[in-house]
Amino acid sequence: MDEILIKNARLIGSEAVTENRADLLIADGRLKKIGTGLKAENARIIDAGGLAAAPGLVDVHVHFRDPGFIYKEDIHTGARAAAKGGFTSVVMMGNTKPSIDSPEILSELLERAAEEEINIYSAANLTKGMLGKEVTCLEELKRAGAVCFSDDGHPVLDEKLLKEALKRAAVLRVPVSLHEEDPAYIKNNGINEGAVSKALETGGSDRMAEISLVKRDIELAIETGARLDIQHISTKEAVELVREGKRRGGDIHAEATPHHFTLTEEAVKVFGTNAKMNPPLRTEEDRHAIIEGLRDGTIDIIATDHAPHSRNEKGQEFTKAPSGITGLETAFALGITELVDKGYLSLEELIRLMSCNPAKIFGLEAGRLTEGEKADIIIFDPEAEWIFREEEQESKSFNSPFYGRRLRGRILYTICNGRVVYDAGAALADHPGPAVTQRDEKQRFITPVRAGAEGWMKYKERARVISQERLAEGIFSLWMETEIAKVSVPGQFISVYAKDSSRLLPRPISICETEGNRLRIVYRTVGGGTKEFSGYESGDMIEVLGPLGNGFPEEEETALLIGGGIGLPPMLALAKSRPADKNIIVAGYRNSDMFLLNELAEHGTLHIALESLKDASFGESGEISEELRIIKELLEKGVIASCSGGNVLDAIRENSLKERVLFACGPTPMLRALKDFSQKENIRAWFSLEQRMACGIGVCLACVCDTKERDEHSRVNNKRICREGPVFSSEEVIL
Ligand SMILES: [Zn+2]
Ligand SMILES: [Zn+2]
Numbered sequence: 001m002d003e004i005l006i007k008n009a010r011l012i013g014s015e016a017v018t019e020n021r022a023d024l025l026i027a028d029g030r031l032k033k034i035g036t037g038l039k040a041e042n043a044r045i046i047d048a049g050g051l052a053a054a055p056g057l058v059d060v061h062v063h064f065r066d067p068g069f070i071y072k073e074d075i076h077t078g079a080r081a082a083a084k085g086g087f088t089s090v091v092m093m094g095n096t097k098p099s100i101d102s103p104e105i106l107s108e109l110l111e112r113a114a115e116e117e118i119n120i121y122s123a124a125n126l127t128k129g130m131l132g133k134e135v136t137c138l139e140e141l142k143r144a145g146a147v148c149f150s151d152d153g154h155p156v157l158d159e160k161l162l163k164e165a166l167k168r169a170a171v172l173r174v175p176v177s178l179h180e181e182d183p184a185y186i187k188n189n190g191i192n193e194g195a196v197s198k199a200l201e202t203g204g205s206d207r208m209a210e211i212s213l214v215k216r217d218i219e220l221a222i223e224t225g226a227r228l229d230i231q232h233i234s235t236k237e238a239v240e241l242v243r244e245g246k247r248r249g250g251d252i253h254a255e256a257t258p259h260h261f262t263l264t265e266e267a268v269k270v271f272g273t274n275a276k277m278n279p280p281l282r283t284e285e286d287r288h289a290i291i292e293g294l295r296d297g298t299i300d301i302i303a304t305d306h307a308p309h310s311r312n313e314k315g316q317e318f319t320k321a322p323s324g325i326t327g328l329e330t331a332f333a334l335g336i337t338e339l340v341d342k343g344y345l346s347l348e349e350l351i352r353l354m355s356c357n358p359a360k361i362f363g364l365e366a367g368r369l370t371e372g373e374k375a376d377i378i379i380f381d382p383e384a385e386w387i388f389r390e391e392e393q394e395s396k397s398f399n400s401p402f403y404g405r406r407l408r409g410r411i412l413y414t415i416c417n418g419r420v421v422y423d424a425g426a427a428l429a430d431h432p433g434p435a436v437t438q439r440d441e442k443q444r445f446i447t448p449v450r451a452g453a454e455g456w457m458k459y460k461e462r463a464r465v466i467s468q469e470r471l472a473e474g475i476f477s478l479w480m481e482t483e484i485a486k487v488s489v490p491g492q493f494i495s496v497y498a499k500d501s502s503r504l505l506p507r508p509i510s511i512c513e514t515e516g517n518r519l520r521i522v523y524r525t526v527g528g529g530t531k532e533f534s535g536y537e538s539g540d541m542i543e544v545l546g547p548l549g550n551g552f553p554e555e556e557e558t559a560l561l562i563g564g565g566i567g568l569p570p571m572l573a574l575a576k577s578r579p580a581d582k583n584i585i586v587a588g589y590r591n592s593d594m595f596l597l598n599e600l601a602e603h604g605t606l607h608i609a610l611e612s613l614k615d616a617s618f619g620e621s622g623e624i625s626e627e628l629r630i631i632k633e634l635l636e637k638g639v640i641a642s643c644s645g646g647n648v649l650d651a652i653r654e655n656s657l658k659e660r661v662l663f664a665c666g667p668t669p670m671l672r673a674l675k676d677f678s679q680k681e682n683i684r685a686w687f688s689l690e691q692r693m694a695c696g697i698g699v700c701l702a703c704v705c706d707t708k709e710r711d712e713h714s715r716v717n718n719k720r721i722c723r724e725g726p727v728f729s730s731e732e733v734i735l
Contacts, residue, residue, distance in 0.1 A: 009048035013351035014369035026375040029418035055369045056088025056376030058358040061303035068097025073308040079116035080394035083422040085328040086411040088376035089119040089366040095153035101125040103144035117421040123150040150177035166226035175227040185209035190276035190323040192265040207235045214238040218245035230254040234279040236289030243298040255303040258334040271401035273321035302353045308397030336409030375418040384410040425483035465540040485519035490570040497543040505529025513573035522569030560660035567665030575603035587648045601639040608643040609651035
């Protein structure tokens with residue numbers, strides 16, 4: 001198996017005695033060595049400088065809805081969502097259809113689960129069909145692989161039956177996880193009986209529903225010696241009962257969900273059915289009691305209760321919609337944002353709650369970052385901020401109240417059993433290189449056609465501004481560090497988000513050069529958010545979308561480079577990187593581009609095409625302009641090969657450059673002219689587009705934005721925006 005060497009990570013949740021930073025060598029699925037200055041010839045190197053590494057997260061409470069409800073989620077999408085969230089081990093609940101109440105059903109399920117890249121365990125039902133009438137064959141279920149017993153979704157109301165089950169589970173040393181809600185106290189599920197339910201006149205779930213059962217079951221657990229796990233604890237009284245139960249020596253544990261430590265009943269007013277769950281979100285006092293419980297060890301597990309439901313189901317009115325929200329992809333960041341950032345917990349403590357403790361309590365081989373252990377490891381950036389967006393998630397369902405929420409702490413790699421199962425930068429690797437497709441031969445027109453909107457969304461990445469430099473009046477050069485650089489080529493574009501990530505700046509910016517994971521853009525401040533962009537400073541973390549457009553293919557050997565306006569910087573980069581290209585046409589420029597002309601001249605034979613030489617190049621009183629003076633100078637020195645007083649097409653004709661493939665980047669009118677020309681003259685041409693285009697050429701933002709942004713753009717630029725996505729037909733090409 002391939003080796004992985006993680007360099008310079010800050011270790012969290014490891015007992016290893018190391019310096020601040022250490023290297024981790026992974027081989028044969030195990031964490032082979034922790035140390036400094038480790039070397040491995042053939043290993044994949046992950047540079048974790050500035051990042052943290054911790055044992056893979058463990059979620060002992062997920063609903064993958066498989067079998068029976070796979071329109072909500074299935075084992076595979078659930079596993080993908082888990083990996084993205086940093087979870088390497090999960091325990092599925094058994095309220096499926098059929099429910100997990102027999103060894104046969106459980107075995108079949110686990111067999112399928114074993115095919116996934118993360119470790120998937122399953123609970124088995126405590127009672128047959130979760131009807132609360134007859135205890136399942138716990139012994140056989142344990143043998144078939146059950147790691148806990150639970151009727152989650154339903155309380156076990158029959159005290160005598162529960163006592164019997166707990167006794168047997170105690171002998172088996174398998175934890176029992178209980179959903180504690182007595183329906184006797186519930187008028188309406190999923191909403192707290194309190195101020196909000198009153199205002200909405202729905203009636204709710206009274207806190208006593210939980211308190212009464214928790215009280216009863218802690219007694220039962222102490223009496224029987226069973227290991228008890230109170231699921232998704234929601235009230236301050238229940239937290240206190242668990243605290244007391246622990247003090248009395250019971251093997252009592254409790255889970256808190258990220259939503260219960262983040263939100264209160266007020267969220268129902270904002271998020272509607274996406275804030276409906278069982279037990280419900282309660283009051284601020286309860287929320288604080290839960291956080292206090294997490295702090296003092298009363299609550300020893302954070303578990304998501306990841307509960308996907310379809311849009312249709314959640315789209316119903318509040319009282320009819322099912323309860324539950326998804327959680328795998330936001331849990332860790334919510335932990336950092338709500339608990340670590342706010343000073344309640346250290347990162348170490350968070351990792352204990354999300355990895356070490358649940359692994360220990362459920363007896364899973366996980367939660368340890370120690371030499372010789374299974375290599376289940378996350379690498380994350382505790383500082384990185386990001387926004388949770390629908391289009392980026394892996395889960396099949398969309399019932400989360402956290403879309404659009406700014407979160408801190410981002411999983412960058414999830415490694416499970418020694419293999420990278422999630423790589424935040426690799427969404428990119430799924431689509432290596434710029435996808436450039438040649439259109440049919442007759443058309444002789446090449447255009448980028450990418451996978452649909454979904455494919456594009458993968459390319460949204462965070463970026464760190466390395467430097468921003470003002471080159472000339474209104475012209476800036478900016479280097480940024482982003483994974484997008486690895487799949488970008490000059491001539492493509494990126495779109496940049498506003499600093500607070502609230503919106504996409506409207507104007508895509510041309511990529512000038514790339515170097516590993518760095519890319520450089522040179523842009524003019526000409527509206528479209530470019531002014532705002534020029535205020536970004538080194539160190540700023542931003543989000544970028546890209547690469548957009550087609551850029552230029554490396555395999556074309558002798559291209560004629562044509563650049564105009566802001567298309568000049570990418571042309572310069574191209575000229576530098578392509579020794580075979582000696583001819584460059586510059587069409588139109590501004591005073592401030594002069595420095596680019598000088599540089600361009602060093603890398604190829606420069607032809608200048610000035611459509612309006614006379615008008616543009618003389619000052620008002622007839623004196624020779626600065627531009628023309630420089631051109632004259634360059635001509636005299638032999639730097640510029642020719643200067644056409646006409647347009648680009650004249651320059652091509654005059655210099656007999658028709659045999660070459662055109663690479664053009666610049667303003668729309670120039671490209672429009674070149675498109676007509678290339679089609680008429682049978683010249684192959686590649687266009688990189690400065691502006692958003694109708695689909696088929698370049699990529700319009702409509703294909704890549706989320707709905708809100710798309711609507712906004714449509715309103716502003718409806719002529720250019722294609723609503724259908726990147727589907728090409730020659731008639732539709734609008735340049
Ligand atoms: Zn439950
Ligand atoms: Zn649940």
